[in-house]
Amino acid sequence: MNLANLKKTVVASVVASLFGVVLSSAAYAADANKPGAGTSITPIFPTIAEERFRGEVAVAGLKELGYDVKQPKETDYPAMFLALSYGDADFTVHEWEQLHAAFYDKAGGDDSMVKVGQVMKGVLQGYMIDKKTADAYNIKDLSDLKKPEIAKLFDSNGDGKADLTGCNPGWGCEIMVEHHMKAYGLGPTVVDNRGSYFALMADTITRYQQGKPVLYFTWVPQWIASVLVEGKDVVWLPVPFTSLPDGKESKDTFYQGKNLGFPVDTVNAVMNKEFAEKNPVARKFLSEISIGTADESAQNLRMQNGEKSLADIKRHAAEWIKAHQTEYDGWLADARAAAKK
Numbered sequence: 001m002n003l004a005n006l007k008k009t010v011v012a013s014v015v016a017s018l019f020g021v022v023l024s025s026a027a028y029a030a031d032a033n034k035p036g037a038g039t040s041i042t043p044i045f046p047t048i049a050e051e052r053f054r055g056e057v058a059v060a061g062l063k064e065l066g067y068d069v070k071q072p073k074e075t076d077y078p079a080m081f082l083a084l085s086y087g088d089a090d091f092t093v094h095e096w097e098q099l100h101a102a103f104y105d106k107a108g109g110d111d112s113m114v115k116v117g118q119v120m121k122g123v124l125q126g127y128m129i130d131k132k133t134a135d136a137y138n139i140k141d142l143s144d145l146k147k148p149e150i151a152k153l154f155d156s157n158g159d160g161k162a163d164l165t166g167c168n169p170g171w172g173c174e175i176m177v178e179h180h181m182k183a184y185g186l187g188p189t190v191v192d193n194r195g196s197y198f199a200l201m202a203d204t205i206t207r208y209q210q211g212k213p214v215l216y217f218t219w220v221p222q223w224i225a226s227v228l229v230e231g232k233d234v235v236w237l238p239v240p241f242t243s244l245p246d247g248k249e250s251k252d253t254f255y256q257g258k259n260l261g262f263p264v265d266t267v268n269a270v271m272n273k274e275f276a277e278k279n280p281v282a283r284k285f286l287s288e289i290s291i292g293t294a295d296e297s298a299q300n301l302r303m304q305n306g307e308k309s310l311a312d313i314k315r316h317a318a319e320w321i322k323a324h325q326t327e328y329d330g331w332l333a334d335a336r337a338a339a340k341k
Contacts, residue, residue, distance in 0.1 A: 034066025035281045035339035043072040044080050044089035049308065050222055050300045051094055054119060054291050056317035058093050058269070061285050061328070065335055076170040081107035084272050091286060093119045095270040098251065098263040099172045104270075114276050117287035120267040120296065125173060125219040126260030127164070127237040128228070129154070133213040134235050142261070143184050143240040145215075151189035154215040156207065159191070165200045165216035166192040173262075175245055177217055180261055183243035208233065221293035223300035236260060285335035290327075295320060 031037065041062060045055045059069050073089050077100055083089040085108035095104060095115065104113070127142060133153055145151050145162050154162035167173035177192055193200060201216065201224060208214045208228060215237070218224055228234045239261035242253050251263040269286040276283045299316045307316070321328050 032336060032339075034064075035336055036062065036279070037066035038068075039066075039279060039282075040068040040070055041091065041275075041279070041282060042070040042089045044083050044092050045072050045074055046077060046080060046094050047074045049313070050303060052310070052313050053296060053299045053316055053320075054093050054267075054289075056314050057291065057320060058091075058286060058289055060317055060321060061289070061332060061335075062282060064332060065281055065285060067282060077172060078103045078107070078170065081113070081270075084270060085112040087272050087274065089272070090275045091269065091271045091282070093267070093269045093286070093289065095268045096123065096172070097266045097268055099125070099176075099265055101246070102175075103172065110273075112273050113270050114273045114283075115268045115270050116276060116283050117269045117289060118266050119269050119289050120221075120291055120293060122293055123219065123221070123265040123267055124255055124260060124293075125176070125217070125262035125265070126255075127239075128214075128216055128218055128230070128234045129237050130208055130214050130228075131231070131233060131235050134237070139237070141238045141240045142180070142186070145190050146185055146188075148189055153213045156212075161188075162190045162215055164190055164192050165197070165204045165214075166194040167217050168197045169194055171197075173217065173219070176262060179245045180239065180243065184240060221295075221297035221300065223297065223304040225297050226301040227304070280338045280341065281335045284338035285331055288331040288334060291320075 043055060043059060045052060055072060059072070062069050073083065075083065077094075080089075080092060080094070081100070081103045084092060097115075107113070129139065133139065137150060137153065139145075139150060145154075148160065151162040152160055154164075156163040164177075166177050174194055181187055181190065181192055201218075204214050204216050205224075205227060214228075214234070230236065236255070236258050238258040239253075242251075242259060242261065244251065244253075244263070253259050253261055253263055255264060269289060271283060271286065299313075299320070302316060303312070
């Protein structure tokens with residue numbers, strides 16, 4: 001081989017090596033941005049459409065991290081925790097720390113699942129009545145409903161008892177409501193109406209719009225808080241004293257000086273324990289997701305006003321992400337950094 005050809009061979013070899021380094025660097029950069037690539041992850045959510053929004057925020061981020069996010073499973077809360085415990089699903093962003101404690105523990109608790117982050121703080125539950133009736137009859141707390149003349153004000157079917165719009169069976173809150181009915185001696189004067197909550201609340205809202213007294217269980221965040229506004233249309237009806245099914249009366253049940261009767265709650269992200277240990281990137285991302293109650297209430301109101309398809313909810317999630325882009329990008333960066341540890 002002459003000198004000229006040798007030089008050409010050396011140059012070609014160097015160029016090829018450099019090109020290979022560039023390609024490797026590009027591949028590494030792509031992998032670094034999507035450390036979850038090649039791993040599938042299955043979400044599980046409750047069947048309540050109004051709770052899907054925060055799930056779609058989580059799904060969007062995991063996809064950006066490269067995960068193959070499977071079609072979310074939907075079921076009632078007790079079955080949701082069993083699925084997480086047995087590995088039939090990998091994560092949820094819908095575990096209420098206090099309300100779902102029994103469901104979580106019975107499904108295996110910390111032995112098979114792990115609470116990785118607080119998605120939403122300051123979640124409230126309790127009873128509300130219309131402000132006009134509360135003021136006119138000086139109704140101060142739930143025990144006032146033991147008085148037949150007060151209970152009759154909320155009678156919608158002529159049986160002489162107050163009609164309380166209650167909570168769906170299987171949600172967990174129905175256990176609390178029934179406990180309160182007994183603890184405060186309301187059985188003789190109050191009926192806990194349980195069924196399809198949002199259908200019952202549609203009737204309740206119609207009654208209010210007709211100028212009739214209303215009594216209902218509710219929680220925040222959700223769209224009802226934007227239709228029947230606390231302090232303007234309705235007021236929280238506190239309980240006379242704290243009484244909880246598990247007997248742990250030390251839990252904080254107060255909001256703005258009123259004893260709502262339900263612990264002020266936190267919604268957690270929960271993962272199957274084995275999956276979490278093998279996937280620190282997903283765990284880190286889910287640990288940092290944080291959504292305000294006001295944001296979810298506003299999104300729920302958009303659903304109530306007609307934007308309620310899954311496509312609408314996904315769009316709402318994308319719009320929320322764009323409005324919180326810096327914070328969201330920080331979650332992604334921290335998750336990517338977890339891959340290097």
